[in-house]
Amino acid sequence: MGEIILDVVNQRTAFPTKRxxxxxxxxxxxxxxxxxxxxVVGESGSGKSVLARSIMGLLPRAAQTGPGSSVHLNGRDLTxxxxxxxxxxxxxxxxxxxxxxxxxxxxTLTVGAQLIEGLRxxxxxxxxxxxxxxxxxxxxxxxxxxETRVDQFPHQLSxxxxxxxxxxxxxxxxxxxxxxxxxTTALDVTVQAEILDLLQRQVRERNMAMILITHDMGVVAVxxxxxxxxxxxxxVEQAPVRELFQRTRMPYTAALLSSIPRITDGPHRRLxxxxxxxxxxxxxxxxxxxxxxxxxxxDPCQGVMxxxxxxxxxxxxxxxxxxxxxxx
Amino acid sequence: xxxxxxxPFLSIEDLVVEYPLSxxxxxxxxxxxxxxxxxxxxxxxxxxxxxGKSSAARAVMQLPPPTGGRVTLDGQELTGLKGKxxxxxxxxxxxxxxDPIASLNPRQTxxxxxxxxxxIAGEQESPEERDARIxxxxxxxxxxxxxxxxxxPHEFSGGQCQRISIARALILRPDxxxxxxxxxxxxxxxxxxxxxxxxxxxAEFGLTMLFISHDLAVVKHVSDTVAVMYLGMLCEMADAxxxxxxxxHPYTRTLINAVPEPDPDAPRKALELVPGELxxxxxxxxxxRFRTRCPMATDLCAAETxxxxxxxxxxxxxxxxPLI
Amino acid sequence: MADxxxxxxxxxxxxxxxxxxxxxxxIAAFEKRNRMGPFMWLPIIWLCxxxxxxLFAPLLGLLPADEMDFMxxxxxxxxxxxxxxxTDHLGxxxxxxxxxxxxxxxxxGFAAPAIGVGLGLILGMAAGYYxxxxxxxxxxxxxxxxxxxxxxxxxxxxxxxxGSLFMVCLSLGLLFIPTAARITRAATMKYAGREFVxxxxxxxxxxxxxxxxEILPNVIWPLIAFVLIDIPIAIVVEGALSFLGLSVKAPTxxxxxxxxxxxxxxxxxxxxxxxxxAVMFLTVLSFNLVGDTIRRRMSDVREGAI
Numbered sequence: 001m002g003e004i005i006l007d008v009v010n011q012r013t014a015f016p017t018k019r020x021x022x023x024x025x026x027x028x029x030x031x032x033x034x035x036x037x038x039x040v041v042g043e044s045g046s047g048k049s050v051l052a053r054s055i056m057g058l059l060p061r062a063a064q065t066g067p068g069s070s071v072h073l074n075g076r077d078l079t080x081x082x083x084x085x086x087x088x089x090x091x092x093x094x095x096x097x098x099x100x101x102x103x104x105x106x107x108t109l110t111v112g113a114q115l116i117e118g119l120r121x122x123x124x125x126x127x128x129x130x131x132x133x134x135x136x137x138x139x140x141x142x143x144x145x146x147e148t149r150v151d152q153f154p155h156q157l158s159x160x161x162x163x164x165x166x167x168x169x170x171x172x173x174x175x176x177x178x179x180x181x182x183x184t185t186a187l188d189v190t191v192q193a194e195i196l197d198l199l200q201r202q203v204r205e206r207n208m209a210m211i212l213i214t215h216d217m218g219v220v221a222v223x224x225x226x227x228x229x230x231x232x233x234x235x236v237e238q239a240p241v242r243e244l245f246q247r248t249r250m251p252y253t254a255a256l257l258s259s260i261p262r263i264t265d266g267p268h269r270r271l272x273x274x275x276x277x278x279x280x281x282x283x284x285x286x287x288x289x290x291x292x293x294x295x296x297x298x299d300p301c302q303g304v305m306x307x308x309x310x311x312x313x314x315x316x317x318x319x320x321x322x323x324x325x326x327x328x
Numbered sequence: 329x330x331x332x333x334x335x336p337f338l339s340i341e342d343l344v345v346e347y348p349l350s351x352x353x354x355x356x357x358x359x360x361x362x363x364x365x366x367x368x369x370x371x372x373x374x375x376x377x378x379x380g381k382s383s384a385a386r387a388v389m390q391l392p393p394p395t396g397g398r399v400t401l402d403g404q405e406l407t408g409l410k411g412k413x414x415x416x417x418x419x420x421x422x423x424x425x426x427d428p429i430a431s432l433n434p435r436q437t438x439x440x441x442x443x444x445x446x447x448i449a450g451e452q453e454s455p456e457e458r459d460a461r462i463x464x465x466x467x468x469x470x471x472x473x474x475x476x477x478x479x480x481p482h483e484f485s486g487g488q489c490q491r492i493s494i495a496r497a498l499i500l501r502p503d504x505x506x507x508x509x510x511x512x513x514x515x516x517x518x519x520x521x522x523x524x525x526x527x528x529x530x531a532e533f534g535l536t537m538l539f540i541s542h543d544l545a546v547v548k549h550v551s552d553t554v555a556v557m558y559l560g561m562l563c564e565m566a567d568a569x570x571x572x573x574x575x576x577h578p579y580t581r582t583l584i585n586a587v588p589e590p591d592p593d594a595p596r597k598a599l600e601l602v603p604g605e606l607x608x609x610x611x612x613x614x615x616x617r618f619r620t621r622c623p624m625a626t627d628l629c630a631a632e633t634x635x636x637x638x639x640x641x642x643x644x645x646x647x648x649x650p651l652i
Numbered sequence: 653m654a655d656x657x658x659x660x661x662x663x664x665x666x667x668x669x670x671x672x673x674x675x676x677x678x679i680a681a682f683e684k685r686n687r688m689g690p691f692m693w694l695p696i697i698w699l700c701x702x703x704x705x706x707l708f709a710p711l712l713g714l715l716p717a718d719e720m721d722f723m724x725x726x727x728x729x730x731x732x733x734x735x736x737x738x739t740d741h742l743g744x745x746x747x748x749x750x751x752x753x754x755x756x757x758x759x760x761g762f763a764a765p766a767i768g769v770g771l772g773l774i775l776g777m778a779a780g781y782y783x784x785x786x787x788x789x790x791x792x793x794x795x796x797x798x799x800x801x802x803x804x805x806x807x808x809x810x811x812x813x814x815g816s817l818f819m820v821c822l823s824l825g826l827l828f829i830p831t832a833a834r835i836t837r838a839a840t841m842k843y844a845g846r847e848f849v850x851x852x853x854x855x856x857x858x859x860x861x862x863x864x865x866e867i868l869p870n871v872i873w874p875l876i877a878f879v880l881i882d883i884p885i886a887i888v889v890e891g892a893l894s895f896l897g898l899s900v901k902a903p904t905x906x907x908x909x910x911x912x913x914x915x916x917x918x919x920x921x922x923x924x925x926x927x928x929x930a931v932m933f934l935t936v937l938s939f940n941l942v943g944d945t946i947r948r949r950m951s952d953v954r955e956g957a958i
Contacts, residue, residue, distance in 0.1 A: 043515035044486075142603065158605055188376035188542065189586040193599055196588075215516065218588030222596060242592045259520035261545040263587050267568040268527065269549060273520035277485060389854055415856035423854050425847035433848045435869035444865070445855045496851065 002033035005176050005209045006055070006073055012066025013047075013054045020282045021064070024050040026233035029308070034176065037203055037210040039224030039241070041217060043256075045278050047233035048213045052181045055211070056096055057086050074176060092122045095170040097199075099182040101162035104169075105154040111138070111165050112150035115172055122173040137168040141198055160191035164198065171202050178203065178210045184219070196223050217260055221245060229253045232279045232289035239314040249314065249321040252290045288319065296320040336364030337402055337536050338371075338388070338504055344396035345383045345560075355609050357383035358394070359560040362636070365553065367402075367503075370530070370537040372551030372568065374544055374583070378609055380560040381540045385508045388538060389423050390414060401504055419449050422497035426509035428489035432481040438466070438492055439477045445500050461499070468532075469495045470525060487518035491525065498533060505530075506538045511546060523549060544587050548572055553642070556580045559617040560609055562636060566643035576645040576652045579618045616648065624649045692945050695938030702935055706754040715745040717752040718903045726921040740910070740924045741917050749905040750928050756817060756899070756906035757932065760890040761939075763821040765882035768828025769875055775829065776836025777863055777871065781844050790837075794830045802827045806889075810898040820899050824889060828882055835878055839871040873950055880943030884936040891932055907932045 013025040025047040032038050042048045053059050055071050057078055071078045073093055078086065098104045106114055115134035119125045125133065131150070138146035141164040154162055163183060170178060180199060184192035200223055203210045212224055220227050221241060228238040229250065237250035248254045258272040276293035279285060285292065291301040300319045308317040345358040358380040365371040373381045387394035390406055399406045401421060409417055422445075425431045432441055442462040446453070453461070463473030469491040481489055490510065497505060507526070511519045527550065530537060541547045547554055548568050555565040556577065564577040575581045578600065585597040602621045607613050613620050619629035628648050636644040639652065705712070715721075715734070721743040724732035729746075731738060737746040779790040809823035843849060844867060852862050887907075893899040894908025902909060907928045914925030 043517060144604070161605070189544070190376065190582055190599060190601055193586040193588070194603075216588065217516070217590035221590045221592045222588050222594070245590070245592050256516060257590060259517050260590050261520070261523065261543075261549040263545040263548055263572060263584065263589065265545075265549065267548060267551060270527070271520035271524055271549070273524055274517035275521075278515075391850060391853055418854065418856040423851070425850065427847055431847040431851060433866055433870070436865075444852060444857065448852075448855045448857050448861070493851070500855075 002035060004031050005034050006030065006032040006071070006211075008051075008055060009068075009070045009072070010066065011051065011054050011069045011071065013050050013059060013069075014064045014066075015060070016062055016064070017282060022281045023233050023284060024281065025054055026284075027066075028230075028233075028235055030228065030235070032177070032209045032211065034209050035203075035207050036225045037200070037212055037223065039220035039227045040211060040213045040230060041215065041220050041227060041256075042230035043215060043278065045232070045281065046230040048215075048230050049181055050233075051230070052096070052179050052211065052213050056090065056094060056179060057081075057083075058096075088122065091118055091170075091175065092173045093175055094177040094179065095173070095175040097163070097166050097170050097178065097180040097183045099185050101159065101166040101186075102154065104166045105162060107154055110151050110153055111157070114165075115150075115169055118169060118172050134168075134172075137172055138165070141165070141168040141171075141202075142194070143168070160187055160195065163187060163191075163195050167195070167198060167202065171206065171208075174206060174208075176208060178208050179213070180210060181213045182215070183212075185215070192219075199223075217257060229256070232281060232284060234289070234317065235308055235315075236290065236318070237314075237316040238308070239316075243314050247314070247324040249310070249316040249324065250318045251294050251296050251320070251322060253316075254322055255293075255295075288317070294320075296322075335403070337367035337369075338538065339364040339400045340384070340388060340397070341400070342397040343384060343387055343394050343399070345380065345387050346395045349610065353610050356560050356612055357609060358387065359612070360397070361557070361560075361562050363555050363562065363565060365536055365538065367536055368530075368534055369552040370539050370550050372547035372554040373538065373540045373557060374542065374547045374554060375557035376542060376583075376606070378559065378606060379557040380609070381542075381557050382508055383560075384557070385423070385506050385538060385540050389421065389506055390418075391423075415448075419445075419500045420502050421504040421506065422500070422502040423506040423508060424490070424493045424497050424510045426512050428486045428493060428513060429481065431493045432489055434481055437478055437480055438462075441481075441492065442466070442477075442496055442499055445496060449500055462495075465495045465499045466492070468498075468529070470521075471495075485518075487514055487522060490514060490518075490522055494522075494525070494529065498529060498535075501533060503534075503536060504538065505535045506540070508540045509542065510539075512541060512543060519546070526550065544572075544583060556583065559607060559612055561617055562646055563618065564643075564645045564647075565636070566640075570640075570643055574652055576639055576643070576650040577618075577647045578622050578624055578649075578651065581651060616646075691941055695941040698934055698938045699942065702754055702931070703758060705751045706758050709748075709751050709755060712751075714748040714751065717748045717905050718744060720744055726917060726924070728921070729923055729927070737927055738921075738923055740913060741921070746910075746924065746927055749910055750907070750931055753905040753907045753910055753928060754931070754935075756894075756904065757887050757890055757908075757935075759817060760821055760824060760899075761883045761887040764824035764886040764890075765828055765879045767822060767825025768882065769832045769879055771825070772829045772832025772834075773836050773871070773875060776833040777840050777867065779833070780837035780840025781859070781863060781867065783841075787837075790833065794833055797826075798830050806893060807898065810893070815897075815899055815901045817900055820890060820893065824886055828886075832875060832878060835874055836871050839874050840867055843867050843870045877943075877947045877950060880939070880946060883943070884939040887932065887936055887939070 008028060008030040011025050011028040014021045014023050028051055040048045040051065054065065065079065069079060112131060112134050115137060116130040119130040119133055120127065135146045135150050138149060143149050143161060143164050157165065183199065184195050187195060196219065199210065214220060224241050226238065227241050227244045228235045231252050237244065237253045244253065248257065255274045259274055261271060274293055279289045287302045287304050288306050291297040294301065298320055306317045306319050308315050310316055340361060340363050343358050343361040347355040347357060349355060361384055363371060373384065375381050388399050393407055404417060406417060439462060442465065443458060446458060459477065463477055466473030466476050471488060471491055484492065511522050514522055523546065529535065539547060539550050551568045553565060554568050554571045556563045556579065558579050564571060564575065564580045571580060572584060575584055582599055582601045585599055600623055602623055604621055607620055614630055615632055616629040616634050619625040634646045634648045636646045638644045639650065721739060724735060724739050725743045726741050727735050727739045729738040735745050737750065739745055775790050779787040805827060806823050809819050813819040849862055849866050852866050890899055891908035894906040895912045899908060900906050910928040911925050917924055
């Protein structure tokens with residue numbers, strides 16, 4: 001086992017709404033080692049983005065964090081820190097790449113100014129060195145002509161270029177953990193491929209850990225070491241990527257995989273759609289949240305919440321897991 | 329090609345869509361697109377943002393009519409129709425959009441939303457008959473019509489809103505359905521349901537479809553023929569199986585290679601793309617528009633715009649250096 | 653990892669109860685924010701009383717507002733029989749005058765924004781929907797109109813047309829047009845680009861149908877919020893005009909007019925000016941408080957929660 005960078009214990013995050021508390025994240029446990037990429041997949045409402053924000057401590061004020069929840073980054077409990085104490089940690093130890101780079105970039109500042117600010121503030125670099133470093137960072141994220149781009153404003157760049165800049169800012173202070181929340185969802189497929197290549201290379205070269213949050217099983221399959229599948233605020237299955245795809249145990253994961261249209265399929269193949277609707281997060285079912293839509297659901301599934309169990313490699317939360325042939 | 333060919337049901341000839349920006353500059357959204365679809369078939373139109381696929385869809389819908397070229401539906405030329413004649417023709421071609429929530433007026437009930445096409449078409453019927461018709465249509469798209477009819481859009485999920493949009497588009501039983509990124513905003517599981525529903529309705533209503541999407545896997549699933557566009561021009565057109573198995577245009581290959589397959593053991597393919605930016609449609613490159621990013625580009629590509637060539641029956645490519 | 657899972661289970665049961673308490677508190681706080689407090693219902697009661705009194709003034713058997721009681725000049729409130737709020741320097745009953753004055757103030761308060769928003773709505777929707785030359789013409793007209801100081805317009809109307817109630821409403825209403833038109837234009841442009849409008853056009857809906865059925869029900873909401881701000885402004889401006897003698901002519905009472913008359917007798921009988929001032933203050937404050945609450949609720953409506 002490598003050095004554990006992130007340890008999330010029993011994370012619960014809820015939001016008050018008119019109808020009651022919405023349990024967005026409902027008891028998530030995660031550990032992440034240096035140098036590894038964890039993919040967190042799920043559909044909208046699965047809680048994957050709220051989980052990311054909970055780790056970053058970037059939740060809206062109304063959000064309630066469960067009393068037993070803790071997020072340890074490099075051994076320090078972030079939930080015990082004040083906003084003031086968190087500030088030097090963000091960017092320096094953990095940083096984020098968001099779906100829409102325009103929201104992450106300040107439209108009134110040049111690309112260089114935004115990079116230099118972080119470098120001077122967090123690393124205390126002198127101005128000249130920071131500028132040189134900024135250009136070097138922009139080059140390393142594949143921005144053409146970084147010497148001139150450094151003085152441009154975000155609106156002068158294309159969507160893909162902006163995301164490259166956002167990544168440059170995120171990695172500028174050499175964080176230990178990078179959280180990428182749907183970093184390529186707003187981008188075209190060819191640009192997506194380039195940005196994912198870039199993220200993967202940066203994680204490897206800088207020996208960071210990365211949490212890649214996405215709805216796209218395809219992105220997870222080729223870009224992550226481990227995968228956590230989320231449903232209704234919980235992790236329902238977690239395993240190394242090949243294990244998860246080849247020896248799927250949780251029926252939801254299996255259903256999700258078979259509902260994806262694949263480029264290798266023949267035309268007009270009927271998709272195995274998942275029937276029913278996602279669960280109500282305000283009044284979740286007592287048992288397994290997926291039970292009402294699950295083909296294999298039995299009595300205990302309706303009444304008893306399955307725990308996330310299994311061996312060190314492969315854990316799943318299911319009373320009626322799919323059978324896979326024994327490992328040779 | 330064979331002499332006895334079925335007359336295409338929808339034919340788009342030399343379609344040009346341009347938006348003026350100022351007195352001098354204009355956006356060349358679509359520059360001479362020629363494609364056709366046979367009755368009961370689906371033409372998938374793929375490409376990345378800025379390739380003109382949505383502009384082409386709007387032009388087919390006459391929303392607004394294109395700058396140039398002809399659109400013919402079942403022998404009737406839509407381009408050039410005006411006023412009453414266009415309004416009458418509109419019941420034969422309908423459209424569904426990407427954003428399921430924005431597609432429905434938040435201030436109206438589902439009854440009002442589905443009544444609109446009937447009222448506009450001047451259907452004479454009693455309120456009871458109209459309600460029965462709306463409920464039947466809602467049932468067809470997989471909603472509980474009785475319950476849904478008096479609700480408002482915010483009471484439905486995104487997938488259900490998209491079903492209401494589909495019901496609105498189909499209630500007048502059109503011949504042509506244009507889907508502009510109709511499943512792109514939906515979650516995977518809902519997307520699968522919606523795609524299956526569209527396939528079912530296509531069979532039931534005998535629809536011809538123009539299916540626009542950036543998602544190659546989705547397009548392959550629903551289409552009989554696939555056309556790939558880049559920066560306002562057609563790159564390649566072939567039947568769905570061929571174009572994915574044997575892409576002839578370098579851009580088609582790049583697009584296919586870029587799709588992340590949900591299989592960790594799938595071979596990773598190189599993009600085969602010259603790094604750089606998508607050129608601006610205001611000032612597109614001369615000759616082949618893909619040449620600035622094409623690894624195979626030569627001087628010829630800059631000098632001459634490649635015309636679509638037929639490689640095999642039904643498989644045409646606009647490239648000076650096709651891959652096959 | 654296995655020990656983490658075990659640890660989690662015990663922690664989960666322990667924290668379950670605490671979580672529920674915290675959740676209950678959060679919900680309570682959330683609901684409290686949305687509940688109607690005294691700052692909502694007190695203004696509503698006040699407004700109901702003021703509006704009802706103004707509306708039904710002729711049926712209440714009040715003393716005529718211009719009848720002079722020479723037996724009770726400048727009577728303090730309660731000092732003279734039959735004069736609940738006392739009388740002014742001419743012996744006119746202040747209670748009647750404040751109520752009849754309220755008729756003028758409230759008429760202006762409602763009519764001026766209605767005129768302004770009505771005309772602004774038409775101009776804004778036309779400009780935002782059709783764009784092109786209509787948009788240019790409306791834009792230039794509004795810019796020109798805004799270049800003339802509002803006070804000049806009000807004075808011109810008062811001088812040229814005299815102080816009739818209708819002209820006061822009209823001149824004030826015209827001042828509300830530019831903002832109303834701009835709000836409408838922006839909202840119309842936003843909704844005109846939405847897919848549901850495109851869908852209506854794809855069905856062959858006429859422009860009129862799209863404007864009335866699809867766009868109007870959506871743009872009306874931000875305008876209502878705007879009207880709620882304008883009502884108290886109109887009341888205050890009318891008061892100021894009356895004070896300057898540029899609104900309805902004496903002896904027709906209006907709040908501003910009564911205050912202006914009472915100003916002369918501030919030292920001897922402060923109640924003549926202070927009573928209408930207090931009534932106006934409370935009315936304007938109430939409109940603002942109620943308006944704020946309604947606007948906050950409307951943002952919920954717009955988000956689709958209601």
